[in-house]
Amino acid sequence: xxxxxxxxxxxxxxxxxxxxxxxxxxxxxxxxxxxxxxxxxxxxxxxxxxxxxxxxxxxxxxxxxxxxxxxxxxxxxxxxxxxxxxxxxxxxxxxxxxxxxxxxxxxxxxxxxxxxxxxxxxxxxxxxxxxxxxxxxxxxxxxxxxxxxxxxxxxxxxxxxxxxxxxxxxxxxxxxxxxxxxxxxxxxxxxxxxxxxxxxxxxxxxxxxxxxxxxxxxxxxxxxxxxxxxxxxxxxxxxxxxxxxxxxxxxxxxxxxxxxxxxxxxxxxxxxxxxxxxxxxxxxxxxxxxxxxxxxxxxxxxxxxxxxxxxxxxxxxxxxxxxxxxxxxxxxxxxxxxxxxxxxxxxxxxxxxxxxxxxxxxxxxxxxxxxxxxxxxxxxxxxxxxxxxxxxxxxxxxxxxxxxxxxxxxxxxxxxxxxxxxxxxxxxxxxxxxxxxxxxxxxxxxxxxxxxxxxxxxxxxxxxxxxxxxxxxxxxxxxxxxxxxxxxxxxxxxxxxxxxxxxxx
Amino acid sequence: xxxxxxxxxxxxxxxxxxxxxxxxxxxxxxxxxxxxxxxxxxxxxxxxxxxxxxxxxxxxxxxxxxxxxxxxxxxxxxxxxxxxxxxxxxxxxxxxxxxxxxxxxxxxxxxxxxxxxxxxxxxxxxxxxxxxxxxxxxxxxxxxx
Numbered sequence: 268x269x270x271x272x273x274x275x276x277x278x279x280x281x282x283x284x285x286x287x288x289x290x291x292x293x294x295x296x297x298x299x300x301x302x303x304x305x306x307x308x309x310x311x312x313x314x315x316x317x318x319x320x321x322x323x324x325x326x327x328x329x330x331x332x333x334x335x336x337x338x339x340x341x342x343x344x345x346x347x348x349x350x351x352x353x354x355x356x357x358x359x360x361x362x363x364x365x366x367x368x369x370x371x372x373x374x375x376x377x378x379x380x381x382x383x384x385x386x387x388x389x390x391x392x393x394x395x396x397x398x399x400x401x402x403x404x405x406x407x408x409x410x411x412x413x414x415x416x417x418x419x420x421x422x423x424x425x426x427x428x429x430x431x432x433x434x435x436x437x438x439x440x441x442x443x444x445x446x447x448x449x450x451x452x453x454x455x456x457x458x459x460x461x462x463x464x465x466x467x468x469x470x471x472x473x474x475x476x477x478x479x480x481x482x483x484x485x486x487x488x489x490x491x492x493x494x495x496x497x498x499x500x501x502x503x504x505x506x507x508x509x510x511x512x513x514x515x516x517x518x519x520x521x522x523x524x525x526x527x528x529x530x531x532x533x534x535x536x537x538x539x540x541x542x543x544x545x546x547x548x549x550x551x552x553x554x555x556x557x558x559x560x561x562x563x564x565x566x567x568x569x570x571x572x573x574x575x576x577x578x579x580x581x582x583x584x585x586x587x588x589x590x591x592x593x594x595x596x597x598x599x600x601x602x603x604x605x606x607x608x609x610x611x612x613x614x615x616x617x618x619x620x621x622x623x624x625x626x627x628x629x630x631x632x633x634x635x636x637x638x639x640x641x642x643x644x645x646x647x648x649x650x651x652x653x654x655x656x657x658x659x660x661x662x663x664x665x666x667x668x669x670x671x672x673x674x675x676x677x678x679x680x681x682x683x684x685x686x687x688x689x690x691x692x693x694x695x696x697x698x699x700x701x702x703x704x705x706x707x708x709x710x711x712x713x714x715x716x717x718x719x720x721x722x723x724x725x726x727x728x729x730x731x732x733x734x735x736x737x738x739x740x741x742x743x744x745x746x747x748x749x750x751x752x753x754x755x756x757x758x759x760x761x762x763x764x765x766x767x768x769x770x771x772x
Numbered sequence: 773x774x775x776x777x778x779x780x781x782x783x784x785x786x787x788x789x790x791x792x793x794x795x796x797x798x799x800x801x802x803x804x805x806x807x808x809x810x811x812x813x814x815x816x817x818x819x820x821x822x823x824x825x826x827x828x829x830x831x832x833x834x835x836x837x838x839x840x841x842x843x844x845x846x847x848x849x850x851x852x853x854x855x856x857x858x859x860x861x862x863x864x865x866x867x868x869x870x871x872x873x874x875x876x877x878x879x880x881x882x883x884x885x886x887x888x889x890x891x892x893x894x895x896x897x898x899x900x901x902x903x904x905x906x907x908x909x910x911x912x913x914x915x916x917x
Contacts, residue, residue: 535869535890536840540787542894547794595893 292480296473303469310462317455323377324448327384330374331440337367338395338433345402349409349417357406364399371395384443387436394433520608527605531598538598542591545584552580593724597713600726604712604733612652612738614762619646619692622656623681626664633668639677646683649690651762655734660694662727663754667696669721672749689740689757697751706744731756738762777832777913779805782814782849783867784841788890792836792867795898799905811844815852818859825858825916832913833859837884839868839875847878854883858916865904 344360347353371392378384408417559573620643627634627641634640641664664679671677675697684691701709705716712729735742740758779796783789789807796805808814818835820827835853839846846866853859863885870876871889879887888904891897 532869533840536785536788539869539890539894539897540785540791543791543897544787546894546898547791592893 292476292483296476296480299469299472299476303465303473306465306469307462310458310465314455314458314462317451317458320451321448321455324444324451327374327377328441328444328448330370330377331437331444334367334370334374334391335434335437337363337370338398341367341399341402345406348406349414349421352409352414357410360402360406367395367399381443381447384440387440387443391433391436391440394429394436397429398433524605524608527601528609531602531605534598535595538591538595542588542595545587545591549584552577552584596724600712600724600730604726604730607658607730607734608737610654612655612762612764614650614764615653616648617651617653617656618648619656619683619690622653623660626657626661630664630668634677637668637671637677639668639671639679641679641681644680644682646681646692647685647690647760649758649760649762651738651758655738656758659731659734659756660692662731663694663756666727667694667698667752669723670717670752671696671698686757688760690760691755691757693753693755695751695753700748700750700752701744701746702748703746706746709744710742777803777834779803779834779836779908780814780818781805781807781836782811782841782846783807783836783838784809785838788838791897792901795901796905796908798898799902799909801905801908803908811841811846811849815844815849818849818853819856825856828862829858829916832915833862834908834911834913835862835864837864837866837868839866839870839879847875847882850879850884851882861914862916863911863913867904 340363341360344356344363348356348360371388374388375385378388405417405420408414408420556573556577563569563573623641623643623646627643630641667679668677677696677698679694679696682693682695684693699717701716705714708714709716710728710732711725713725714729715723715725732742735756735758738758739762740756742757743755744752745755746752779801781789781792783792786809789809793805793807806817808817815823818828818833819825837846837850841849846868850864850866853862853864860883864883865886865888866879866884867888867890869890876887886904886907888900891900
């Protein structure tokens with residue numbers, strides 16, 4: 268059992284619950300996803316542009332190859348014509364020549380972004396023009412029938428260097444494009460690799476974040492569960508403590524009651540002596556004064572001389588006797604109160620309307636003489652101790668009657684307010700009322716309030732409060748001096764049966 | 773009450789003892805009153821040194837018993853008297869402050885002959901004792917065996 272009690276010690280739950288929240292992790296995860304998406308888009312974009320570049324390069328190379336083919340074709344057409352003189356070759360030549368122009372233009376448009384290639388193209392363009400002019404010159408000679416001249420021209424003019432230079436240029440152009448192709452292919456490859464790496468890294472980070480969030484979440488749930496368990500344990504400990512305190516209180520209460528009983532009992536013994544011997548002195552006084560009167564008569568004195576002494580005696584003895592009587596009443600009251608505290612409650616169904624009607628009936632005579640009335644509203648039936656309830660409400664009604672105003676006919680109204688588990692009885696009178704400063708005091712033993720012109724020891728309300736408290740209820744007072752008082756008695760609708768309590772009184 | 777009857781008064785409060793004696797006398801009872809202020813000396817007197825009660829045989833005794841004694845309870849003495857062969861017929865008057873219902877029942881169960889509560893009010897007290905005295909004057913007390 269001590270284990271539960273030690274668990275109730277305060278723990279810094281709040282601190283444990285304040286670790287980075289899942290919200291932060293979620294935001295971080297989203298940010299990373301957005302970054303991955305952005306980089307993916309960029310990289311895909313780049314890959315596409317890389318692919319376009321590659322296609323472009325391929326187109327350039329294709330065009331250059333076509334140009335090479337066309338040049339070779341013009342050459343072979345020219346030679347065919349020179350050898351055979353057939354018109355077919357001349358037409359073929361013209362066809363091929365016609366295609367070189369557009370092909371050159373195509374290449375030119377394709378390589379506008381590359382100055383080096385443009386330079387090469389310009390040179391090639393000149394060389395091609397030269398070549399074509401030379402071919403046409405030879406062909407013109409052949410057309411004129413000068414075969415010898417044409418062949419000679421072919422032989423003379425054929426500077427193989429120009430042709431070679433053109434070939435080199437075109438090869439260079441292709442090589443440059445191949446280089447570019449390689450570069451672009453590499454770049455494209457790099458982009459793909461980057462894309463993969465970034466995607467994988469992002470995935471890993473997101474997974475890690477997810478795992479972290481999960482762990483934190485689990486830990487938080489564990490902390491919550493632990494907190495809940497501790498709370499439950501604390502609750503149980505609390506209930507246990509309340510039970511213990513209640514038991515302690517009950518014990519203390521029992522002790523006070525038995526103390527009150529013993530004290531009041533033992534106080535009576537000396538009181539009997541005081542009272543007894545005071546009465547003896549009183550009796551002796553009679554003898555004494557008789558003797559004195561006889562002596563004075565013998566001496567011839569006036570008997571009145573001792574009147575003062577007799578009066579002093581009378582006064583002193585009177586005070587002693589009234590004090591003793593009062594003391595006796597007080598002791599009786601304590602004794603009665605302690606006995607009430609020991610009496611076991613017997614819960615039965617009590618019709619409160621009937622109970623109040625009976626109380627009113629027992630006061631009929633007094634009420635009639637004083638011109639007062641008691642109005643009883645609808646009251647419930649409760650399960651409680653009849654005797655205790657009678658004592659409580661007899662005292663309250665007696666008080667209302669006792670402390671009525673002389674100039675106003677007494678009117679008491681009894682009503683009830685239902686609350687879950689409890690019933691509050693309201694006893695409202697139009698009597699003298701109680702000074703606000705005395706509202707707590709009137710419930711104390713031997714304390715009274717207002718004009719002390721009515722008999723009483725200040726016991727009734729103390730008794731009432733003790734009874735109400737023992738029933739597990741409470742009593743409160745609302746009052747205006749000179750206008751009346753309202754007592755509210757709240758008692759359980761069902762009085763729990765007491766156990767383990769025996770009547771010693 | 774016959775002259776030779778002795779009243780045994782067991783009362784720890786000297787004041788009470790005096791008041792009781794005074795009022796018994798006022799009722800015209802002149803029998804010898806032997807007062808004891810504690811249980812032990814009273815028991816010694818009643819039952820003798822050996823505790824058999826043989827010493828009391830042949831005496832005519834009336835016991836006035838207070839229940840709250842410093843050394844033992846009056847109930848214990850009452851029980852012993854009523855169980856003793858020699859003393860059981862002696863009348864025992866319990867005179868005490870306690871008006872506890874259970875206590876009264878117990879005393880009668882043990883064989884008390886009369887149970888009187890001491891009233892605090894002196895007039896009532898004096899009255900009660902005087903009436904007790906009157907009662908004593910007519911009561912028959914047997915001699916112990």
